[in-house]
Amino acid sequence: MGITIKDIARYVGVSYSTVAKALNGSPLVKDDTREKIVQAARRLGYKPNFAARSLVTKKTGMIGVVWPTVERTALTALLNEIHRELQKRGLTMLLSILVGQEAIQLFERLQVDGILLFENELEPSVPLAPPAGIPLLSIGKPDNMAVPYVDLGRKQAIRLAVSRLAEQAVTDIAYVGFQGASTQQADKYLGFVEEMLERKLPLNQDWIVRTESSNWEQGYTAAKRLLAGPRRPQAVITGGFDLTGGILRALQESGVRVPGDMALIGYDNIPHMERLEVPVSAVGAPVARIAAETVGLLQRLLSPEDAAEDGGFPGRPASVALEPEFAGRRSTRDEAV
Structure with a gap:
């Protein structure tokens, strides 16, 4: 006979109902208690019966994630953090690389409890229909759906990068970014232009490079x-x-010293920036905070009474706005060693 919830309750020293609530993602269980229960479940080899749990609780404990691409390092880093946050709450992540509406329809058939949607930067004009009866949360403000979202503050992040350079008396600044057709990508460019104009810095069009995608080769070129x-x-x-x-x-191959000859700041506040050949200064909300805020908001939306408190009603979707941060490293002059 397999391990049961009662076995976990005896092991941790809590009530049966507390274990059940923790493994069902209830916000009524304290984070430290939930973590002990989840760890105990793993240690004892507990295997939840999703079908049985669904019959009792009307929930599957599964969250569907619509994944736009497996090629972006920053998105993969965020996905890993989201997975950890869901695990802490006893929730299971289902990942789909189907395009937009196909993935949403798949998750509807699987009767997941909630859906996380990443931006579709290549086809933002394609309208998507929210699933019936399943909370959907967008990471980044969506272009074509009035649904709850997490605002990553991309425009403010790029403005922060410009301001940090300006404070170091740097005036000749270039911007390299994927424009695409999505509002989220355009916000970065707009943030650059707005801050440059506000600080009366020269906008040299030769130094604004619009790339065809966000990949490594485009940056090199x-x-x-x-x-x-x-x-x-x-x-x-x-x-x-x-x-x-x-x-x-490309800069290193050309003998350009960073930051001695040219400073460098990148969007995407992920640990990977520090692991580059020259640790690169970054702007944006830290990836761990994005994940925590995203899963926290999703969990509130899974309970209708909590969604109402966040403004989750027609015409005013719930949202969380994240403030960007500057992570200074060796690629900017004030952090050089």
Whole structure:
């Protein structure tokens, strides 16, 4: 006979109902108690019967995640953090790489408790219909759905990067980023332009490189283009981690010292920035905070009474706005060693 919830209750020293609530993701259980219960369940080899639990609780304990691409390092880092946060709450993540509405329909058939949706930066104009009766939360403000979302503050993050460079008396600043057609990607470019204009810094069009995607090769090519111009910028701000890696490699191959000859700041506040050949300064909300806020809001939305408190009613979807942070490292002059 397999391990039961009662076995876990005896092992941890709590009531049967507390274990049941913790493994069903109830917000009524304290975080430290939930963590002890989840760890005990793993240690004892507890295997939940999703079908049986669904019959009793009307919930499956499963969260569907619509994944736009497996190629972006920052998105993968965020996915891992979200997985950890869901585990803490006794929830199981189901990942789908189907496109948009196909994934939503699949999760509807599987009767998941909630759905997390990442932006579709390649086809943002394709309208998506929210699932019937299942809370859906978007990471980033969606272009075509009035649903709850987590605002990552991308425009403010790029403005923060410009302001940090300006405070170091850096005036000649380039921007390299994927424009795409989505509002979320466009916000980064707008943040750059707005802060440059507000600080009366020169907007050199030759130093604004719009890439065709957010991958490493596009960053490498963009840096080579900047270096081939008649005059080089003092600093480069990038729209994402993979672009940053490509830019850094191109600068190093060309003998450009970072930050001695050119400073570098990248969007995507993930630990990977520190692991590059030159640890790169970053802007944005830390990935762990994004995950914690996202799962926390989703959990509140799983309970209708909590969703109402967050403004989750027609015309005013619930949302969380995250403030970006600056993580200073060796790639900017004030952090050079």
